[in-house]
Amino acid sequence: MRQAERRRPGTSRRGVRSAAARRRQDQDPVRDHQQARQADRRGVRADQDAHRRGRAAALAGRRLARQRRAHRPLLPRRLGRHRLSRRAARRGDSAGRAHRPLLRRVQRDDNRSRVPQGAPCRERDRRAGTLLRDGLRSSRGRRARRDRSRLKRPGSDPFGGQTPRVGGVERTLPWSWYADPEVLRREGQQIFARAWQYAGHTGQLEGDGSYFASAAGQIPVVVTRARDVRLRAFLNVCRHRGHVVAAGAGRRETLQCPYHAWTYGLDGALRAAPRADREPGFDFGELGLQEIAVDTWGPFVFVNPDPHAMPLAETLGDVPARLAEIVDVDALEFRFRTEFELDANWKIACENFLECYHCAVAHPGFTAAVDVSPDSYRLEADGLTSSQLGPLRENGDSFLAHGEVGRSQFHFLWPNFGINVFPGQPNLSCGAILPLGPERTARFLDYFFTPGVDQSWIDELMAFDDQIGREDTALVEGVQRGVRTGVLPEGRLLSESEQLVAHFQRLCAEALAE
Ligand code: FES
Ligand SMILES: [Fe+2]
Known part of the structure; x- marks a missing residue:
């Protein structure tokens, strides 16, 4: 495609290239050097003529030659002229007046570097894209440096001392923390080197x-x-x-x-x-x-x-007691492990686990079986644990309704451990969310069942769980594509439906600010 465009005579791309080539020639120091020598020779000739006309005229000719020699480009011509003419203009002397036309030329050159009104759209878009990208890069760099400096200040918070609530809803962590290798390095030191996992x-x-x-x-x-x-x-x-x-x-x-x-x-x-x-x-x-x-x-x-480390039991909090209401973990047998990777920061995967605000939108199968309405689906955060408790829908005909476990429980242990118990036959799946890089995460799930659970029920659960997993992977990777751009500094959290995400983010911020 590009080849064909290049061969077509008189196309916009050819025009653009020749304009660029002209600009390169304008800045050619070798060519400028030759022009300066020609100017010298013209000055010498003027000097000789003036000698014939008289001494006063000769002095004027030498002065002109000196002015022209001063243009020899030690720097690229545009910069050299610009500096000289501005200095001369400040002095307000005759040399300054002599250089004013050059200053106007510099201004014209600068204008020429802008996208001309009549330029072909593709070229205009390309240049505008470059400007936008450069602008984003520099603002993203500034923002990342600012956000990182908040990490380094003892006792500092990621909200810069401002209220974390804006427009009635809470701010998220800075989005630069989801793609920054330096943040991940500090998370390794401040979170993963210190937590039960x-x-x-x-x-x-x-x-x-x-x-x-x-x-x-x-x-x-x-x-x-x-x-x-x-x-x-x-x-x-x-x-x-x-x-x-x-x-x-x-x-x-x-x-x-x-x-x-x-x-x-x-x-x-x-x-x-x-x-x-x-x-x-x-x-x-x-x-x-x-x-x-x-x-x-x-x-x-x-x-x-x-x-x-503090004892494991302190991290687990009430989770063992709460799980014991629906499943006996000591009776569980390991059956298999699933492993997968995500193009996302590990925190985005954790945050996805920590709310079901998205369930009605993104998980139709799950929502048909479990009541995810805010009045029924309970969220509880306590210390290093977060829990979600969802009842089965009344009159639902899901396979999840067949078994002794009457409701779901989903628990999260800081910093990266999720536990799922679905309604139905005794089951539990759990696993860690592991950073592989700032924007890459590994996840594994170990599946446990009590010995008497039907294989056909397990197969149904796995198909159901795979579907939810695919839906969540698309969401998590979609969030990463958005936050990594650096276009916006942060997002917002609903104080009720996303309270566990807010809790997780506060734990992150506290750990990184230590
Ligand atoms: S034996 Fe382990 S690094 Fe050499
Ligand atoms: Fe989900």
Whole structure:
């Protein structure tokens, strides 16, 4: 297509290119240098003529030659002329008067760089697009720097000391925080390095001598059960030069780093390091894997990279008791895991989980089964937990109405753990929302059922859940495309229907402001 346009004689693109070429020639320092030399020669000739006319005239000729030599371009011609003529104009002397025409020329040149009225639309659009893009880039950069500086001030808040409510509704976090690598780096330090996070389930550690690799945010971790039956967790980072040590899950006595084969026991101790015997003073005792906190609730295994972490039970709050009203987590068996990735910041995926304001709009299947009206669908935030409690619709004929679980519960544990229990037969799915980059997120869901649940009911649930997942993926990625543009600084939250999103955002802001 572009080729054809280029061949067509007299088209707008050819015209534009030749105009651009003319401008480039105008700024050609070699050409300017030649012009200045010609001006010198003209000055010398004027000097010689003047000598014949008399001494006073000769002085005037030399003066003109000096003025012209002053135009030799050390800088691109336009800038050099502009500076010279403005300085001369300020002086108000004869040289200044002599250069005024040049100043007007500069102004004409500047005008010429604007899009001419008669320019072809495509070219006008291209130039306007460039200007808009450049403007957005610079304002986006300024906004990101301003928003980041709020992160760094101890005790500062993302709303810059202004009320978080505008027009009756609450401001969101700055949208620049959803695409900024620096914000994600700080979230790694201030949030994921300090919080309890779901790593996997006890079914992955059956038998002594087993392990599974996982992640706390972007921090690689490994959970082990050694022969002493003790549950342990470690940073999954080699103490030699930092390679990730373990991958996947399995049963074995040791974990060996794939880089230089340093080998660790499941208790974290360094057991072997090739050529260590040639290193005087090599201390195996100091080079074990770094241990981190680990704990369980029912079949769920949580880790916390912070060695001074508060007990897991404090993070869980009332969630275990509330879940116990509808499902016995100790009776659940792990059945399978689903994994997927999203083109979105991890916080957008969390926020999508934390409200059902969108359900009536985006999830017709779910809304047909569960009453999502604001008077029936309850939202509760307490400490580090958020809960959504949705009853089945009366007289609904969904497969979700068939079973002993009479209502849904959806819980969220700060910072990134979601739990789903649908009505119907005893079921629970849960998993972490993990940042892969500022605009890329990984999600996994572990599905648990009690042993007697029908496979046909599980199949129906999975089809139902897949549909909701596809609908949410489109929404989350659509939000990312909007917030990443930097065109608007922030959004608004409904104080009632989006109170859990607001709670999550306040926890984010507090963590990052520390
Ligand atoms: S980085 Fe692990 S053995 Fe070298
Ligand atoms: Fe949703």
